[in-house]
Every structure is written in C-alpha cells, then in structure tokens.
Amino acid sequence: SYELTQPPSVSVSPGQTARITCSGDALPKQYAYWYQQKPGQAPVLVIYKDTERPSGIPGRFSGSTSGTTVTLTISGVQAEDEADYFCQSADTSGSSYVFGTGTKVTVL
Amino acid sequence: EVQLVQSGAEVKKPGESLKISCRGSGYSFTSYWIAWVRQMPGKGLEWMGIIYPGDSDTTYSPSFQGQVTISADKSIRSAYLQWSSLKASDTAIYYCARRWYPVDAFDIWGQGTMVTVSS
Numbered sequence: 001s002y003e004l005t006q007p008p009s010v011s012v013s014p015g016q017t018a019r020i021t022c023s024g025d026a027l028p029k030q031y032a033y034w035y036q037q038k039p040g041q042a043p044v045l046v047i048y049k050d051t052e053r054p055s056g057i058p059g060r061f062s063g064s065t066s067g068t069t070v071t072l073t074i075s076g077v078q079a080e081d082e083a084d085y086f087c088q089s090a091d092t093s094g095s096s097y098v099f100g101t102g103t104k105v106t107v108l
Numbered sequence: 109e110v111q112l113v114q115s116g117a118e119v120k121k122p123g124e125s126l127k128i129s130c131r132g133s134g135y136s137f138t139s140y141w142i143a144w145v146r147q148m149p150g151k152g153l154e155w156m157g158i159i160y161p162g163d164s165d166t167t168y169s170p171s172f173q174g175q176v177t178i179s180a181d182k183s184i185r186s187a188y189l190q191w192s193s194l195k196a197s198d199t200a201i202y203y204c205a206r207r208w209y210p211v212d213a214f215d216i217w218g219q220g221t222m223v224t225v226s227s
Contacts, residue, residue: 001170033213035153042203042217043153049211086153088214096169097143099153 002026002091004100011106018074020103022087025068032070033088034063036081043086047072074105082107110134112142112204112218119224120194127190128221130204137185138162141207143214144178144189148200158207159187194225 004024012018022032032050035043045054047063050070060075074081087100115129130142143158157168161180168178180187187204201220208215 031212035214037153042220043205043214044217045208045213045215048208048213048215052211054215088153088155090212095167097155097158099145099155102152 002096002098004087004089004098006085006087006100006103008101009104009106011108012074012077013108014079015076018077018081018105020072020074020085020087020105021069022071022089022100023069024089024098024100026092027065027068027070027089029092030090030094032063032065034061034072035086035088036083037086038083046085077105077107079107081105110206110216112206112216114202114204114218114221117222117224119226121227122196122225123193124225125190125192126194126223127188128202128223130187130189130218132161132185132187132206135206138182140209142180142187143205143207144176144187145203145205145214146172146200147203147220153203156189156202161185161187194223196225196227198223199225 034047036046037043046061050065051063062073064071085103138161141158144156146154156172157178159166159178161182177190203220204218205214206216
C-alpha cells in the first residue's frame, strides 16, 4: 500500500525555523496537505494544495514541494507550535487517501 | 458556525456491535464528502473511508474494507461508522472530517469519539 514517510521528530528553539519533510512516490502527481494536532485535540488543516494557507493560519506556516518530497516550514517557531504534524495526500489513482507517519515538533 | 459533532465515548466488550455518529451543521450536508479517520493510542492518523451523504456513494480504504460499515442519513444530517463484532484492536479515537471540495483537504473535523474495547 502507498506510504508517506516523515521524520519521527524535529526539535527547534523558539524563533528558529522548523522544516518537516514528507516523502512519497505519488507526490509529483498528487497535492499534499498538512495538519497540526495538539494533545487531546482534533487535527487542524494548516496547508492545502502543497503551498496554500487556509484563512486564520499564521503566515509563519508555509509549504513547498520538490519532486517526491513536500516540506512544511514553520518560520519563527513559537511555543504554541509544539504539536504533531501529519502530511496527507492520495495514491496515484486518486481514489484512496493516505496520511504520513507523523512528526512531533518539540520547541526547546 | 460550520461544525461536525460526534457521539460520545463508548466502552464495549469484544464481539459486541457499535455504531457511532457524526452530525454536520452550518453548511449543506449533502454537498460535501465525510471521511472517517482512526487514531490508535499514541499513533498516527489512518484514513478509513469516505461517504457522500447526497447519494451515500462510499469508498473504503483497502485496510478497512469489510471491517467496518460507513453510512449516512441525510434527513438528519448524520454520518455513521459501525462495527458488527468489535475487537480489542479497534480501541482508538475515531474522527469524522469534511472534505473541502474542490480543494480536496479535510477542512472541518469532529471532536473525535473514543472507543474502548475491553473484556
């Protein structure tokens, strides 16, 4: 089955930049989406269609893509950004959705 | 306000049946797909399947096909996830989420339903 691979964890100091990668063979053909999940809460969409930001999401969140890898960048990380982050996309047929393995962002 | 409100936590025994619900409000319920997502304790998100409440067209993840049933009742703006015979491994939080068309993202999520299966 199709998989999206993320690093298990990323640590960053306040004010620095966090970059979270997501790799998958179908990513050149399918859009990627990013969700933030804080403990005990439902996921929240922070990036859609690789690079777009929903209304209400701070400008420090951005997305980029290169080949089979997409990246979520959090610039000027704040303590409130400490959370789990999941990428999501579809398989090559577009008929099945898949989530990435998840990355825990720790703000030191 | 656009929201999805899920039914409350459940504690069941192995072999029992269960149906949990997700009620939409603040938008045209029949015009947006609703997905179900599993999160096992301390683990990641897994897409289970998706339904279009307008005509109940449903697609399942191969991993969950035959294990659960997804349904909807548009008259009461609700989607459902059900099991005929629960296993301990079904213990998880289950989320419903609205698919934002045509963006294809899951933009609105329910608060989650915790299902615990234990003898």
